[in-house]
Amino acid sequence: MRLWIAVHLPLLPLEVFYPNWSDETAAVVLEHTRVMAASQSACDAGVHYGMRRGGVLALLPRAHMHERxxxxxxxxxxxxxxxxxxxxxxxxxxxxxxxxxxxxxxxxxxxxxxxxxxxxxxxxxxxxxxxxxxxxxxxxxxxxxxxxxxxxxxxxxxxxxxxxxxxxxxxxxxxxxxxxxxxxxxxxxxxxxxxxxxxxxxxxxxxxxxxxxxxxxxxxxYGEAPELHAWIETPPSFRQRIELTERIEHADAAQHTVQALLAQLCGWLTARQLAVTQVCVQLEHERGRQAVAPTVIELALAEPAWQDAHLVRLLKERLAQLEISAPIIAVVLEAARTEAMAPASESLFPEPGGAPEDYKRLLELLVARLGAEHVLQPSPLADYRPEQANRWVSVMEPAAPLEARPLPPRPGWLLEKPVALVMRQHRPYYGSRLRPVSPPERIEAGWWNGLLVTRDYYIAAGADHCHYWIYRERIGDVDGVEPHWYLHGVFG
Known part of the structure; x- marks a missing residue:
C-alpha cells in the first residue's frame, strides 16, 4: 500500500530565530516591512499577517522583530x-x-x-x-x-x-x-x-x-494521476553547523542544539546505511580580534551506533562536566569515523541480562561520566610470573588477546602482595594447617629484567575446605634458612 506522511512546518520563519520558543514570546518576522509570521502572544495583541512595521510597534513597542x-x-x-x-x-x-x-x-x-x-x-x-x-x-x-x-x-x-x-x-x-x-x-x-x-x-x-x-x-x-518526486540525496560525509541566536554561557545549555544535530546525524546514517564510531562536536566561540579557539569534544564509541538515544546520553554527560572559557555562538557536529551498518537481528530467545551491545553502551556511559582513566579492564601479558601477567588499561583501548596455552588452574582472586605464612609442624599455616592437594608447578622467569622469581606453586586445602594458592621460594637466604612459604591467591 502506498502511503504518505506530510510534515508541514507552519512556524518555520519564526522558529529559525527562536527554537523551542514559548507562546509568551512576542516575536514578529517581517518580509519587506510587512508581517509574514508572528507568535501567539503577538497575535493576541492584534498583530496579523501583512501588517506593517509601524502598526506592530504601535501595538507592541517592545516586540522582537526580525527580517526574514x-x-x-x-x-x-x-x-x-x-x-x-x-x-x-x-x-x-x-x-x-x-x-x-x-x-x-x-x-x-x-x-x-x-x-x-x-x-x-x-x-x-x-x-x-x-x-x-x-x-x-x-x-x-x-x-x-x-x-x-x-x-x-x-x-x-x-x-x-x-x-x-x-x-x-x-x-x-x-x-x-x-x-x-x-x-x-x-x-x-x-x-x-x-x-x-x-x-x-x-x-x-x-x-x-x-x-x-x-x-x-x-x-x-486526488490520486487520479501519477506523482513525480525529486528524492532528497544525502552528501557522502556529515558535517553540520547551527549558529545560535544568542550567546550561551554554559556548555550544558547547548544540549538542545546538540540534540538537534544528532537527530540529523541519525537520519544521514540511516540513509547511507552507515554506523558512526567517532563523533566530534565543536563549540565555537568569539571570532575576529578576540577570537577564541573552539572547544572540541571527541566521542569514541566501543560499539558502532546509528540511533541518537545513546549518543544523547553520552554527550549530555560530557557537556555537564565541561567548562568553557568563552560564550558559545555556534555548534558543529561531524561524523569523524563511520563504518557499514550491521543491524542486530532479533532472536526468539533473547540473551538474559541484555545483549553485548548493552554492556558496551554501559561502559561508554561510565567513561563519559567518570573519565576514560577511571574505567579499566585487564589486558593479559605474555609472562609466567602471576604478578606480571596482567596490566590494567582503559576500556576504550583494545585489550591484548589471551593466548590459548595449557596452564594449571589459576585462582580467581590473586592477592596484590603475597602474604608470608608461618610454619607449624613443618607445614604452612593460615587459620589451619594447609595440605597440598596438587603436584608442584615450577615458575622460573624474570632474569631478563632483574626481577627473577624461582617458585614452586601448590594448591593447598585448609580445614575449612577452602583452597589456596601457595608457593615456596626455591632459593633460601645465605645463612641457610629454609625458603619461606607465601599465600598468593584464593580459589572461589
Missing part, C-alpha cells in the same frame, strides 16, 4: 528532512515548508501508522520545530491536509483510503491548491468556492486557458 532569513530557513528545512530520513529513504520537498515521506514500506517496522506518526512528531520536536502532520494515500493530498488541518477539524488528520481522502479534499477552499492562485479571481467569479466545485468545472474549458498545472496538481492530489 530565507537561507537559514532553507538550512533548517534541509536539516529537518535529513533527520526524517531515518524513517524512509524516499523523502521529498513539497510547497510551503512541507516535507513528504513515502512510508508504505515502513509501517510494519515502526509498529503501524500511529506509532510512526508519534515518532516523526517527536523527531521534529527534538529539532526545536512545530509540525503539522497528516497521512494520506497521495503525497499532494497529504500536503494539502497538513497545510489546512484547521479546516478538517483534526489536529493531525490521517486518511488511509482514497475515497475518504477525496471527501476531505472536496471541503478545502479553492485557494488551498497553490496552482489556482493565478486564476483565483476568475474562479471565484464563476462560483468556484472549494475543490469539489473545481472538479465539477469542464476540463476542456480549463485546459483552453493555456495552463495545465492546475489540473495536474488536482489530479495528483
Amino acid at each position: 532569513a530565507i537561507e537559514r530557513e532553507a538550512q533548517t528545512l534541509s536539516g529537518a528532512a535529513t533527520a526524517l530520513l531515518q524513517y524512509t529513504p524516499q523523502a521529498a520537498f513539497s510547497d510551503d515548508a512541507t516535507i513528504v515521506l513515502d512510508i508504505g514500506a515502513s509501517l510494519r517496522l515502526f509498529g503501524g501508522i500511529r506509532a510512526l506518526c508519534r515518532r516523526v512528531h517527536g523527531t521534529v520536536r527534538r529539532l526545536g520545530l512545530t509540525a503539522a502532520i497528516s497521512c494520506a494515500p497521495t503525497a499532494a493530498g497529504a500536503a494539502l491536509l497538513a497545510r489546512h488541518r484547521h479546516l478538517s477539524g483534526h489536529r493531525h488528520p490521517r486518511t488511509l483510503s482514497t475515497p475518504r481522502l477525496q471527501h476531505r479534499l472536496d471541503r478545502l477552499p479553492v485557494d488551498a491548491l497553490p496552482a489556482t492562485l493565478p486564476y483565483l479571481d476568475w474562479l471565484k467569479g464563476v462560483g468556484c468556492r472549494n475543490l469539489a466545485d473545481l472538479r465539477r468545472l469542464p476540463r476542456a474549458g480549463l485546459q483552453r486557458r493555456g495552463d495545465t498545472r492546475m489540473l495536474d496538481a488536482l489530479d495528483c492530489a
Whole structure:
C-alpha cells in the first residue's frame, strides 16, 4: 500500500530565530516591512499577517522583530528532512515548508501508522520545530491536509483510503491548491468556492486557458494521476553547523542544539546505511580580534551506533562536566569515523541480562561520566610470573588477546602482595594447617629484567575446605634458612 506522511512546518520563519520558543514570546518576522509570521502572544495583541512595521510597534513597542532569513530557513528545512530520513529513504520537498515521506514500506517496522506518526512528531520536536502532520494515500493530498488541518477539524488528520481522502479534499477552499492562485479571481467569479466545485468545472474549458498545472496538481492530489518526486540525496560525509541566536554561557545549555544535530546525524546514517564510531562536536566561540579557539569534544564509541538515544546520553554527560572559557555562538557536529551498518537481528530467545551491545553502551556511559582513566579492564601479558601477567588499561583501548596455552588452574582472586605464612609442624599455616592437594608447578622467569622469581606453586586445602594458592621460594637466604612459604591467591 502506498502511503504518505506530510510534515508541514507552519512556524518555520519564526522558529529559525527562536527554537523551542514559548507562546509568551512576542516575536514578529517581517518580509519587506510587512508581517509574514508572528507568535501567539503577538497575535493576541492584534498583530496579523501583512501588517506593517509601524502598526506592530504601535501595538507592541517592545516586540522582537526580525527580517526574514530565507537561507537559514532553507538550512533548517534541509536539516529537518535529513533527520526524517531515518524513517524512509524516499523523502521529498513539497510547497510551503512541507516535507513528504513515502512510508508504505515502513509501517510494519515502526509498529503501524500511529506509532510512526508519534515518532516523526517527536523527531521534529527534538529539532526545536512545530509540525503539522497528516497521512494520506497521495503525497499532494497529504500536503494539502497538513497545510489546512484547521479546516478538517483534526489536529493531525490521517486518511488511509482514497475515497475518504477525496471527501476531505472536496471541503478545502479553492485557494488551498497553490496552482489556482493565478486564476483565483476568475474562479471565484464563476462560483468556484472549494475543490469539489473545481472538479465539477469542464476540463476542456480549463485546459483552453493555456495552463495545465492546475489540473495536474488536482489530479495528483486526488490520486487520479501519477506523482513525480525529486528524492532528497544525502552528501557522502556529515558535517553540520547551527549558529545560535544568542550567546550561551554554559556548555550544558547547548544540549538542545546538540540534540538537534544528532537527530540529523541519525537520519544521514540511516540513509547511507552507515554506523558512526567517532563523533566530534565543536563549540565555537568569539571570532575576529578576540577570537577564541573552539572547544572540541571527541566521542569514541566501543560499539558502532546509528540511533541518537545513546549518543544523547553520552554527550549530555560530557557537556555537564565541561567548562568553557568563552560564550558559545555556534555548534558543529561531524561524523569523524563511520563504518557499514550491521543491524542486530532479533532472536526468539533473547540473551538474559541484555545483549553485548548493552554492556558496551554501559561502559561508554561510565567513561563519559567518570573519565576514560577511571574505567579499566585487564589486558593479559605474555609472562609466567602471576604478578606480571596482567596490566590494567582503559576500556576504550583494545585489550591484548589471551593466548590459548595449557596452564594449571589459576585462582580467581590473586592477592596484590603475597602474604608470608608461618610454619607449624613443618607445614604452612593460615587459620589451619594447609595440605597440598596438587603436584608442584615450577615458575622460573624474570632474569631478563632483574626481577627473577624461582617458585614452586601448590594448591593447598585448609580445614575449612577452602583452597589456596601457595608457593615456596626455591632459593633460601645465605645463612641457610629454609625458603619461606607465601599465600598468593584464593580459589572461589
